[in-house]
Amino acid sequence: MSRWLVLALAVAVVMTAPSPAVPAPAPAGTLRIGMEAQPTTMDPGLSTDLYSHQVYSHILEGLLILDPQGVPRPALAESWTPSADGSTWTFRLKPNVKFHDGSDFTADDVKYTIDRILNPETRSPQRGGLAQITSVEAVDRSTVRITTRAAFAPILTNLAINAYILPRAAHTRLGRDFARRPVGTGPFKMVEWVPEERIILEANPDYHGGRPSLDRLFFRFVPEASVRLAELESGGLDLIAGVPAQDIRRLRVSLLVDLQEVVGTNYRLMGFNTANKPYDDVRVRRAIAHAIDKSKIIDVVWPGRGVVAEGPIPPTSWAFDERFKGLGYNLQRARQLLAEAGHASGFEMNLLLSEAEEQRREVALFIDQLKQINITVKPTVVDFPTLLDRLLKTNYDVLRVGWTTNPEPDSLLYSPFHSSAIGGFNFTKLRNARVDELLDRGRTVANQAERVRIYREAQRIIVDEAPMVFIFHEKRTYAHRKAVAGFQPHVSGWIPIKTPYGLDVRVGPGR
Amino acid sequence: MGRYIIRRLLGMIPLLFGVSVVVFALIRLIPGDPVVIMIGAEQATPEEVARLRGLLGLDQGVYVQYVRFLGRLLSGDLGTSIASQEPVSRLILERLPATIELTLAAVGVALAIAIPVGVVSAVRRYTAVDAAGTVAALIGISMPNFWLGVMLIFLFSVRLGWLPASGRGEPAVAGLAALLTAGNPATLGLAVTHLILPAVTLGSALAAVITRLTRSSMLEVIGQDYIRTARAKGLRGTRIVIRHALRNALIPVVTIIGLEFGTLLGGAVITETIFAWPGIGRLAIRSIIQRDFPVVQGVVLMIAIVRICASLAVDVAYAAIDPRIRYA
Numbered sequence: 001m002s003r004w005l006v007l008a009l010a011v012a013v014v015m016t017a018p019s020p021a022v023p024a025p026a027p028a029g030t031l032r033i034g035m036e037a038q039p040t041t042m043d044p045g046l047s048t049d050l051y052s053h054q055v056y057s058h059i060l061e062g063l064l065i066l067d068p069q070g071v072p073r074p075a076l077a078e079s080w081t082p083s084a085d086g087s088t089w090t091f092r093l094k095p096n097v098k099f100h101d102g103s104d105f106t107a108d109d110v111k112y113t114i115d116r117i118l119n120p121e122t123r124s125p126q127r128g129g130l131a132q133i134t135s136v137e138a139v140d141r142s143t144v145r146i147t148t149r150a151a152f153a154p155i156l157t158n159l160a161i162n163a164y165i166l167p168r169a170a171h172t173r174l175g176r177d178f179a180r181r182p183v184g185t186g187p188f189k190m191v192e193w194v195p196e197e198r199i200i201l202e203a204n205p206d207y208h209g210g211r212p213s214l215d216r217l218f219f220r221f222v223p224e225a226s227v228r229l230a231e232l233e234s235g236g237l238d239l240i241a242g243v244p245a246q247d248i249r250r251l252r253v254s255l256l257v258d259l260q261e262v263v264g265t266n267y268r269l270m271g272f273n274t275a276n277k278p279y280d281d282v283r284v285r286r287a288i289a290h291a292i293d294k295s296k297i298i299d300v301v302w303p304g305r306g307v308v309a310e311g312p313i314p315p316t317s318w319a320f321d322e323r324f325k326g327l328g329y330n331l332q333r334a335r336q337l338l339a340e341a342g343h344a345s346g347f348e349m350n351l352l353l354s355e356a357e358e359q360r361r362e363v364a365l366f367i368d369q370l371k372q373i374n375i376t377v378k379p380t381v382v383d384f385p386t387l388l389d390r391l392l393k394t395n396y397d398v399l400r401v402g403w404t405t406n407p408e409p410d411s412l413l414y415s416p417f418h419s420s421a422i423g424g425f426n427f428t429k430l431r432n433a434r435v436d437e438l439l440d441r442g443r444t445v446a447n448q449a450e451r452v453r454i455y456r457e458a459q460r461i462i463v464d465e466a467p468m469v470f471i472f473h474e475k476r477t478y479a480h481r482k483a484v485a486g487f488q489p490h491v492s493g494w495i496p497i498k499t500p501y502g503l504d505v506r507v508g509p510g511r
Numbered sequence: 512m513g514r515y516i517i518r519r520l521l522g523m524i525p526l527l528f529g530v531s532v533v534v535f536a537l538i539r540l541i542p543g544d545p546v547v548i549m550i551g552a553e554q555a556t557p558e559e560v561a562r563l564r565g566l567l568g569l570d571q572g573v574y575v576q577y578v579r580f581l582g583r584l585l586s587g588d589l590g591t592s593i594a595s596q597e598p599v600s601r602l603i604l605e606r607l608p609a610t611i612e613l614t615l616a617a618v619g620v621a622l623a624i625a626i627p628v629g630v631v632s633a634v635r636r637y638t639a640v641d642a643a644g645t646v647a648a649l650i651g652i653s654m655p656n657f658w659l660g661v662m663l664i665f666l667f668s669v670r671l672g673w674l675p676a677s678g679r680g681e682p683a684v685a686g687l688a689a690l691l692t693a694g695n696p697a698t699l700g701l702a703v704t705h706l707i708l709p710a711v712t713l714g715s716a717l718a719a720v721i722t723r724l725t726r727s728s729m730l731e732v733i734g735q736d737y738i739r740t741a742r743a744k745g746l747r748g749t750r751i752v753i754r755h756a757l758r759n760a761l762i763p764v765v766t767i768i769g770l771e772f773g774t775l776l777g778g779a780v781i782t783e784t785i786f787a788w789p790g791i792g793r794l795a796i797r798s799i800i801q802r803d804f805p806v807v808q809g810v811v812l813m814i815a816i817v818r819i820c821a822s823l824a825v826d827v828a829y830a831a832i833d834p835r836i837r838y839a
Binding site: 037038040041046047048049120121123125127128131176179194195196197198220221222223224226227230231233234235236382383384385386388389390392 | 549596785794
């Protein structure tokens with residue numbers, strides 16, 4: 001018998017994890033959020049993944065914050081002014097702000113945070129967004145001066161995304177442990193993180209933007225979309241990000257749940273390797289663009305989950321051009337262009353795509369639609385990292401991929417279309433002098449109206465050059481129980497709960 | 512016995528060495544760059560990628576990387592995650608208990624269903640009970656567990672509202688501890704209600720296999736001379752079945768549990784994903800998608816170790832069940 005006792009004890013020892021208090025079953029004032037995956041880290045300098053951001057953005061704050069439309073608004077900075085040449089920005093910090101550990105927030109913390117990200121030893125994936133910064137200067141306790149290599153207008157958006165401010169003292173003291181026990185200025189404080197199971201945050205009563213209405217945030221990580229929805233509908237969760245496609249129509253009329261949708265800052269595309277024949281001929285590229293019936297692809301594969309893309313700039317972007325029409329469905333024009341290019345009898349097209357279920361279903365439509373202009377589609381399916389690898393090595397003819405960025409048009413356009421990014425993310429190898437010039441100007445001009453004109457012109461040229469077929473912009477979906485009030489979906493897929501620009505989610509009675 | 516166990520443990524070393532070579536090579540053979548995935552597409556400039564690759568030592572030859580990995584491994588260091596910069600051993604140890612709990616519970620569910628059904632099927636051979644058991648076992652073997660899992664959630668969580676749809680709640684051991692030390696059953700209740708659906712999902716296929724095995728093994732034993740002798744001595748039927756027949760019929764069942772334990776760990780990857788179970792399977796999937804090489808290596812090594820230990824435990828268990836088996 002003792003043999004079994006020893007075995008049982010051994011198992012018990014292995015399985016005894018530190019046991020936290022049992023969470024009470026959703027008291028009023030607790031919002032239970034279902035995420036698609038667990039965050040990687042709570043140290044914002046170490047990760048750019050969406051899921052980490054969905055949690056740490058409640059604990060820490062940047063100088064600025066992007067509102068649900070992606071416009072930078074004040075957070076830890078009250079105001080900012082550019083120098084005459086646009087290369088230096090002076091930020092006035094909000095006074096009397098304290099970190100969760102009671103220490104004061106000062107210009108010193110801003111300098112520490114940005115310098116740390118820029119320091120190569122940190123290995124920060126956020127560095128790319130801040131790489132234009134040459135110096136950060138704490139002028140006094142509440143003034144910071146940030147200088148960039150040249151005038152760089154996207155810096156405001158990038159500061160909001162890439163530079164969540166760390167408390168210098170606490171971060172230095174905690175070191176690597178900060179990634180599990182973050183300390184910030186945000187509306188919520190870290191309480192508990194049980195890996196893969198839950199994260200609990202509690203309201204920061206001293207939040208500089210006012211105490212949040214909610215007492216607690218309870219995050220769960222449920223990778224399977226149908227199970228996430230089952231949890232929502234059976235009352236185990238209050239709000240979920242990422243709704244299963246087949247349930248969207250049903251949820252629009254649900255009595256229990258509200259569906260929230262927003263077109264994300266992204267485009268889903270078919271890209272051509274313009275160095276390979278016959279895709280080096282712009283007429284061939286335009287012909288394929290004209291032969292693809294985008295609405296049909298959305299209706300069949302992405303019902304209710306996308307809007308037709310005229311070009312790379314989505315309707316939720318401030319640079320969107322509502323009058324612009326791209327290369328629409330026009331078989332006659334497509335055949336004519338192919339004939340002019342000497343391919344009236346068509347050719348075989350190697351199409352590379354990832355294993356995502358929807359993309360495989362799209363292929364049937366591509367095959368059918370391109371057959372109309374005598375093009376035979378030969379699909380190859382690979383996993384996403386492999387696709388990305390072949391994209392970066394431009395080891396493909398035609399590929400189906402998506403481009404998702406922050407709301408700054410510079411991010412939507414610069415690296416996929418500027419010739420300096422060939423060998424990087426300009427994977428179609430588009431080289432157009434006017435596009436380069438416009439994208440460079442877009443970075444240096446501070447005037448918003450002028451930037452809108454610049455990006456609209458760049459979009460017109462890019463669509464005309466047709467290095468890609470812009471198929472559709474994908475929506476981001478959220479669902480919550482009716483008792484949740486005040487939630488707004490965010491173009492970047494974030495989950496805003498309590499913000500300095502006035503958003504404050506509540507849970508009413510009758511959950 | 513002690514010497515036998517030591518010999519088996521020493522035998523693990525070359526085996527694990529082989530596993531480490533294979534996993535190290537395989538994860539690097541598939542295309543995909545962890546650095547690009549980590550930075551995110553819109554920010555990954557070639558310079559930035561090259562810089563990070565250098566800092567992470569990914570620009571070195573595969574041989575150099577392997578020797579370094581092995582050197583660290585010998586001192587018990589599994590390396591650092593590329594994605595989170597946390598020690599791999601910590602990431603694994605935080606999740607392994609949940610996976611072991613789920614796997615053991617699945618074995619428990621399988622045995623609790625399979626042995627009574629198997630025994631009754633054998634004793635009442637060719638009756639309706641036997642036929643029903645056979646059909647149920649066939650369904651259990653054929654049903655993919657991702658489908659079963661979703662169906663169970665739909666029935667027991669969404670429709671009936673009896674059990675939670677996902678998550679672990681609390682560790683079962685913590686629940687047991689709370690019950691024994693503080694007399695508080697709430698934690699254990701939370702743990703068990705969360706455990707039922709994933710354990711049934713994961714254990715169903717094994718239950719089916721064991722049912723069939725118990726039935727055939729019992730049939731063989733029941734035909735043996737000593738059973739007839741026992742009957743001739745006038746022992747009661749149930750006593751013969753349980754004391755004399757079942758104990759001997761269980762030996763092949765124990766073998767199959769040992770063999771299937773590894774399969775269960777593999778199946779746990781899917782079950783964990785469906786039920787949002789906080790185990791090692793989800794870490795494995797995420798690290799493969801992120802091409803987080805050190806984590807993938809660590810997880811595979813750990814699963815190999817658990818699997819080898821399970822087969823050792825089975826060999827030791829033979830001796831407990833069958834007094835004729837002795838190891839020197």
